[in-house]
Amino acid sequence: MVRTAVAGASGYAGGELLRLLLGHPDVEIGAVTAASNAGRPVGEVQPHLAPLAGRVFEETSPQVLAGHDVVFLALPHGQSAAVAAELGDGTLVIDCGADFRLEDAGEWERFYGSAHAGTWPYGLPELPGGREALRGSRRIAVPGCYPTAVSLALFPAYAAGLAGSDAVVVAASGTSGAGKAAKPHLLGSEVMGSAGAYGVGGSHRHTPEIVQNLSAVAGRPVRVSFTPTLVPMPRGILATCSAPALPGVTAGSLRAAYEKAFADEPFVHLLPEGRQPTTGAVVGANTALVQVALDEAAGRIVVVSAIDNLTKGTAGGAVQSMNIALGLPEELGLPATGVAP
Numbered sequence: 233m234v235r236t237a238v239a240g241a242s243g244y245a246g247g248e249l250l251r252l253l254l255g256h257p258d259v260e261i262g263a264v265t266a267a268s269n270a271g272r273p274v275g276e277v278q279p280h281l282a283p284l285a286g287r288v289f290e291e292t293s294p295q296v297l298a299g300h301d302v303v304f305l306a307l308p309h310g311q312s313a314a315v316a317a318e319l320g321d322g323t324l325v326i327d328c329g330a331d332f333r334l335e336d337a338g339e340w341e342r343f344y345g346s347a348h349a350g351t352w353p354y355g356l357p358e359l360p361g362g363r364e365a366l367r368g369s370r371r372i373a374v375p376g377c378y379p380t381a382v383s384l385a386l387f388p389a390y391a392a393g394l395a396g397s398d399a400v401v402v403a404a405s406g407t408s409g410a411g412k413a414a415k416p417h418l419l420g421s422e423v424m425g426s427a428g429a430y431g432v433g434g435s436h437r438h439t440p441e442i443v444q445n446l447s448a449v450a451g452r453p454v455r456v457s458f459t460p461t462l463v464p465m466p467r468g469i470l471a472t473c474s475a476p477a478l479p480g481v482t483a484g485s486l487r488a489a490y491e492k493a494f495a496d497e498p499f500v501h502l503l504p505e506g507r508q509p510t511t512g513a514v515v516g517a518n519t520a521l522v523q524v525a526l527d528e529a530a531g532r533i534v535v536v537s538a539i540d541n542l543t544k545g546t547a548g549g550a551v552q553s554m555n556i557a558l559g560l561p562e563e564l565g566l567p568a569t570g571v572a573p
């Protein structure tokens with residue numbers, strides 16, 4: 233059995249990690265740690281995790297996290313590096329935060345306003361070369377939830393050389409993407425029955441991560457205009473992405489590129505023509521649904537993807553990457569089906 237610990241287990245990402253780890257046949261759950269909730273029973277804070285109800289959150293410290301095969305970090309940005317530094321190379325550390333995702337230190341400093349901690353292998357196995365980067369790794373940076381939805385949607389077009397360099401993305405997210413901590417704009421009375429944009433004008437910190445992924449696949453710089461929006465639902469991201477269609481691209485060649493890219497992917501499904509992804513269909517699933525179309529009049533490739541931000545967008549992606557790093561079957565313990573209605 234693989235002995236795991238979850239730091240930040242009282243939060244949304246930590247709670248989703250625990251839900252998935254409870255269903256993983258090769259895993260046992262060791263330490264579950266928190267900050268302000270340390271000392272409280274898990275059942276009080278995460279009532280959906282009934283099998284762990286009697287456990288108590290411990291403090292997040294190197295001593296508590298020592299002695300595990302795998303440590304998942306689901307901590308606020310900037311907290312991971314100090315914790316990871318205390319965990320030796322014998323431990324697989326999987327960071328759900330942003331600290332180790334970006335390769336460009338300048339971009340990190342520009343968007344996060346602090347010193348760059350470094351770069352770890354990136355936990356999006358579906359990207360070209362993604363699995364190879366993770367096998368045997370002892371450190372993994374889990375992608376941001378928007379970059380997961382957007383990169384899965386657009387990388388096949390860039391990998392096949394079908395798309396020009398200017399991508400435009402508008403993505404809607406459920407409120408759990410913002411974490412559990414109380415924030416005025418997330419009050420029920422502010423969010424219910426209302427949708428709005430934020431991080432407009434290229435200022436959202438996921439922009440450089442999306443640029444990094446698509447540029448690596450394209451082999452040239454890709455510019456991305458990314459606008460996130462907040463919509464009144466607890467979970468889910470719906471990303472509507474477009475890029476110029478290069479000369480000669482047809483609806484047939486585009487669809488063929490996407491069919492090829494996802495043919496062997498256990499968790500990414502290209503929907504039959506005419507059906508569109510919905511977030512409701514992936515709630516609780518480690519699945520991305522994708523549809524692609526050619527807008528001939530506009531000369532643009534349009535791709536829509538849907539994920540659950542907490543599952544494929546965070547915790548599911550983290551467990552999938554753990555499986556690959558440890559040489560376990562990639563799909564082990566991961567739900568591919570959603571909860572409906």
Ligand SMILES: NC(=O)C1=CN([C@@H]2O[C@H](COP(=O)(O)OP(=O)(O)OC[C@H]3O[C@@H](n4cnc5c(N)ncnc54)[C@H](OP(=O)(O)O)[C@@H]3O)[C@@H](O)[C@H]2O)C=CC1
Pocket residue numbers: 239240241242243244245246265266267268269270292305306307308309311328329330375376377408409410411412413541542545546
């Ligand atoms: N929510 C999402 O969809 C996604 C989240 N992530 C990433 O996952 C990480 C966690 O996010 P999320 O679960 O949403 O956030 P939450 O606010 O829901 O949870 C944060 C967790 O971190 C703990 N914590 C807070 N401050 C500290 C500290 N100084 N030291 C140690 N622990 C601390 C909290 O403990 P306590 O509550 O006990 O104070 C809680 O367990 C973030 O880095 C986020 O970027 C990544 C992708 C998507």
Ligand SMILES: CC(=O)N[C@@H](CCC(=O)OP(=O)(O)O)C(=O)O
Pocket residue numbers: 328329330375376377378405406407408409410411460462
């Ligand atoms: C709705 C909402 O607020 N979403 C978050 C993104 C969540 C996520 O993936 O972010 P990390 O980079 O923090 O891991 C945001 O826009 O900041």
